[in-house]
Amino acid sequence: MRLHIGIDDTDSPNGMCTTYLGALLYRELSRLAEPIDLPRLIRLNPNIPYKTRGNGAVAMTFEVDEETIPEIKDTVLFYVNQLSDFTHENTNPGVVFFEGNTPEELREFSLRALREHVTIEEAERIAREVEAEYFKFKVGRGIIGSLAAIGYPLERFTYELLAYREPDNWGTQRRVDKESVFLADSWSYPFTYDNLDPYKRSVLITPHGKDPVLVGIRGIDRGRVIQTFERVKFKEPVAFYQLFKTNQNTDDHLTYKKIGELKLYDSAVVRGTVVKPYWERGRHVFFELEDETGRIRVAAFEPTKKFRNYVRKLLPGDEIIAAGGVKEHEGVLTLNLEKFYPVKLVPRIEYQKPKCPKCGGTMKSKGDYLKCKRCGHKMPKKLIPVEVPRELERKIYEVPPDARKHLSRPLVLPGGEERVLELLQAKGLK
């Protein structure tokens, strides 16, 4: 019989990581039962506020003998009890066990947890309906992620190899040879990606927190992911590593919505028209987008760096496809931009001064008049409209790797362009 196990919300910014607990459990349980496939690291809605980092939950499936099920369940609950960071108010672990084939209701619940906000009560109701067994620790919010990770269809997937640190080193600076990361990346990119930021020349595989992760290597080819890891030189011991199958970088979180349908914490793709010129506050760039159902504020925040320059090139009247997450910013519902695609751009008109009709010299503005700098000829100020290039192409613009959501598909990957556009094509909107 198949036994699915889901765990979530065991960590806090002060330490631990649900993947670490999952990797330990996967090793331990593989002694008791036959694993079906790799453990799964499932990223859920990136916009919900309770997340510690990337809103990740872990699930794994085993072929089990009926009589070992109690031992397996005891082991899981023991590990969660021992290793969760219960001291943090925002750590509310949840464990779910499900026997048999995952039903459609669970799949639908998963996709909702990926794209919208769901409640603990809804998770409990679904768990009861499908007869999943669940354990809540403290508030037990983790059952949302645990249940969703079990039911997740994972039709599109990538891999992430996570290597963990010896406990003595937790909280200290990670010691990884930078040059070896650059060499490994040049060998495997784009089959592995996001290993580094080529512009800042910085390493991206090492997280910064107190958690047990030493490095995470992402890729679309499991062999290359492992070999890339083998090419990286470490200056501290690697406790162990685990390869996960994951929905990271699939764009699975995005669904097409009308602007009027957008709700807080949704992840969505919309198509609309830019309403008025962009404006800036702090270092964030904002504009407004509307379709026939409504209007929403769109933001490219400071950490998206150079991406903001493309946003600044948008003009009122431009039609674009925009992908992102809905959050509240200063009390206003705001689409936090991840990608955009210019569909139709209005002509950009600049008003230029004519040349002097007498001598061809350059004219200078003098109030309502123009005066030739060379011959002094004066004439009423009448500017000439000239169409200038738009400097935006018909392609997807995306935020840089360090500002990208785990679920967002980098353009360099196969299907990186298509997924967002497909959603619109399906609706006959592109």
Ligand code: ATP
């Ligand atoms: P890490 O990535 O390091 O594991 P995290 O960012 O995954 O940390 P969690 O500690 O897992 O953060 O917290 C996320 C919490 O939000 C979990 O309790 C999870 O069950 C819950 N959750 C996940 N998706 C949703 C959703 N769509 N609506 C409401 N709650 C959700």
